[in-house]
Amino acid sequence: MKINENYKKLEVSYLFSTIAKKVNEFIRNNPDKKVIRLGIGDVTRPLCKSVIEAIKSATDEMGTFEGFRGYGPEQGYDFLKEEIQKYYARKNVSLDLDEIFISDGAKSDLGNILDLFSTDNTVLIPDPVYPVYVDTNLMQNRNIIFLKADQQNDFLPMPDESIKADLIYLCSPNNPTGAVYNKSQLEKWVQYALKNNAVILFDSAYECFISDSNLPSSIFEIEGAKSCAIEFCSLSKTAGFTGTRCGYTIVPFELNFDNMSLNKMWLRRQTTKFNGVPYIVQRGAQAVFSEKGQKEIKENIEYYKRNASLISQTLKKHNIYFTGGIHSPYIWLKCPNNMKSWEFFDYLLQNIQIVGTPGAGFGQNGEGFFRLTSFNTCENTKEAMERLDNLLT
Ligand code: MLT
Numbered sequence: 001m002k003i004n005e006n007y008k009k010l011e012v013s014y015l016f017s018t019i020a021k022k023v024n025e026f027i028r029n030n031p032d033k034k035v036i037r038l039g040i041g042d043v044t045r046p047l048c049k050s051v052i053e054a055i056k057s058a059t060d061e062m063g064t065f066e067g068f069r070g071y072g073p074e075q076g077y078d079f080l081k082e083e084i085q086k087y088y089a090r091k092n093v094s095l096d097l098d099e100i101f102i103s104d105g106a107k108s109d110l111g112n113i114l115d116l117f118s119t120d121n122t123v124l125i126p127d128p129v130y131p132v133y134v135d136t137n138l139m140q141n142r143n144i145i146f147l148k149a150d151q152q153n154d155f156l157p158m159p160d161e162s163i164k165a166d167l168i169y170l171c172s173p174n175n176p177t178g179a180v181y182n183k184s185q186l187e188k189w190v191q192y193a194l195k196n197n198a199v200i201l202f203d204s205a206y207e208c209f210i211s212d213s214n215l216p217s218s219i220f221e222i223e224g225a226k227s228c229a230i231e232f233c234s235l236s237k238t239a240g241f242t243g244t245r246c247g248y249t250i251v252p253f254e255l256n257f258d259n260m261s262l263n264k265m266w267l268r269r270q271t272t273k274f275n276g277v278p279y280i281v282q283r284g285a286q287a288v289f290s291e292k293g294q295k296e297i298k299e300n301i302e303y304y305k306r307n308a309s310l311i312s313q314t315l316k317k318h319n320i321y322f323t324g325g326i327h328s329p330y331i332w333l334k335c336p337n338n339m340k341s342w343e344f345f346d347y348l349l350q351n352i353q354i355v356g357t358p359g360a361g362f363g364q365n366g367e368g369f370f371r372l373t374s375f376n377t378c379e380n381t382k383e384a385m386e387r388l389d390n391l392l393t
Contacts, residue, residue, distance in 0.1 A: 015361040036384040038372040039355040043240045048296035050287040058283035069279045074271045076102025083289035093220040105247040106205045106234040111136040124165035128366030133169040155179040159192035171203040176371040177332040178324015193228035200229040208238040210327045226252040239288040239297045246285040307374035307381040314385040318392045329374045352387035
């Protein structure tokens, strides 16, 4: 037996597991200290009423002979896909139901989609970025080219014609920087992908935070994108589903390469390796798209945005450079006094018991930066900012 040697190239543990381990150790040694977590992007607002009602009623259905469901369609129930179809129609994007695949969240599909692509492909990944893109490609030994995202390009790297890539990861609004591509920037990426016969893997998990209707919240708002892009979205941040698990992936029919349809290949992959999202969860997800559900989830998103604004105000007061926090739940800041990312992580944890995410964990160009999330409660965010204000003063 030979193991997959590629795992040797990975960091010993996943970024957020490493942080959790460090924080748990701190808590064990300092049981009297109140730690405030602004690290992993995990939500704190409960599921909205519409979702709970739908989940309860679906649970009741499952307890009856008439309403009981066993295996469902691997690609999701039509009742949910129809809602997602309408959601996209409101963005002027027309989708066929069979282009929509219900998933248990963006993370799994972003990793699993690699089953469709040769390991000979070259992958273009912005740096800093969500670590899942890099780790999943390392696991399969693909050649990775990193694209520098920094203050000069507002953390929005653009295509470089001298680089030939086959798969391109874009995340907008970006995790971790909160930067958002505008329409003309995404048009350039689509043109680059079409010219190079490449596929864009577009992660739109934070699209619900976009508050400027001129900014695209789906790659499919860009002409030509259906011939070169797959989109991954999730209800985790949109509707507080981090623990409930539901998302969706759009694989357009137009994606045909070497006489093979990526849509058909993904269907084949999912029907073979995935048994679908639970019926009860899909009923809850359906309720997110109802008029009442949309109103309720927007209230939660606004709540998190107010937290983001609290964080931004504190940083402004101390003249600390940052991005994000407007169309994103993340605030990406430069560590004061040229501290390194992990050094600042330890400094905050030890001195004021605030947990953030070291920028270096998102790639080499993240070194010297730090990410805070707005997903904690308003009370805790206020308290954390008071502590930070005092520390920096
Ligand atoms: C993050 O904090 O970057 C996210 O919560 C991680 C994830 O969505 O998997």
